[in-house]
Amino acid sequence: MVTSTSALPNIRTQAETLVALGVHDLAGWTARALLDAAEPARDRHALFVIGPDLVSAAMLAPLVELRGKRGFVVTDMSDVDAFEAVVELPHTAAYVVDGLDRGDDMANWSPNEAGPALAAAQRTPLTLGEGLQWLLHRPDVLERGRCFMTIGSRRRLPDGSLDARTPAIWISNGTGRDGPAHRNAPKVGWCWAGNRHTWLGFASAAGRRPLDPLG
Numbered sequence: 001m002v003t004s005t006s007a008l009p010n011i012r013t014q015a016e017t018l019v020a021l022g023v024h025d026l027a028g029w030t031a032r033a034l035l036d037a038a039e040p041a042r043d044r045h046a047l048f049v050i051g052p053d054l055v056s057a058a059m060l061a062p063l064v065e066l067r068g069k070r071g072f073v074v075t076d077m078s079d080v081d082a083f084e085a086v087v088e089l090p091h092t093a094a095y096v097v098d099g100l101d102r103g104d105d106m107a108n109w110s111p112n113e114a115g116p117a118l119a120a121a122q123r124t125p126l127t128l129g130e131g132l133q134w135l136l137h138r139p140d141v142l143e144r145g146r147c148f149m150t151i152g153s154r155r156r157l158p159d160g161s162l163d164a165r166t167p168a169i170w171i172s173n174g175t176g177r178d179g180p181a182h183r184n185a186p187k188v189g190w191c192w193a194g195n196r197h198t199w200l201g202f203a204s205a206a207g208r209r210p211l212d213p214l215g
Helices: 011-021 023-027 031-041 057-063 111-120 128-137
Strands: 047-050 094-098 147-149 165-171 186-192 200-202 207-211
Touching (some): 011 031
Antiparallel strands (some): 147 165
C-alpha cells in the first residue's frame, strides 16, 4: 500500500520535473517562476501542486507516463475540466499536499460511502488534478488492481446538485473505445457515485498548505 509521501522526491526536484515536462508553459509561467514557487518548501517530501486555475486535468493527463505509455482521458469524459474541487484548496497558485494515501483500504467502497468515512477520519480526498500531479512524480502508484478515485473533484449541474459521475485514474485494458493503442496506459475515467469497484481505492491526504506562487 502507498501510504506516505516519503517516497516522493523533494519539492525542488519535483519542480524541476515539472519544468522538464513543460508544465510552466501550460501554467503561463516562466521556468524560473515555477522553480521559485517551490523554494519555500524545497527540501520537503510532500506533493508540490500547481493549482487548477493554471493547469487543468486535460492538460496534465497526457504528461503522465507509465512504462512508456502516455495518459489519456476517456472519450465519454470530454467535459473532464468541468469537474472542479469540492474540497477547500489554498488560495495560492501553488500549494503543498501532505500525507498522501492511495486508499487501498477503501477498495470496494462506493464514493458515496468513502466521502463521509474520509471526513470522519479527518482526511481530505484528492482532486483529479492532484492525483495526476502525484503520478507525474510517482507513476508506479498506479498498479493493476490497485488504482484510485479522486472524489475531491466533482461536476456541479445547473441546479447545484452533483453529477453522478466521479473521476478516477486507472490502467486501461485497451478494450472498447480506449483502443488497443492505449493498452496499459494511465487512464482518466469515471465511475458512478453509488458503485463499488474492487480495484479502486480513494486517494486522500492529511491536508494542504499554501505557497506563494512567486516564491
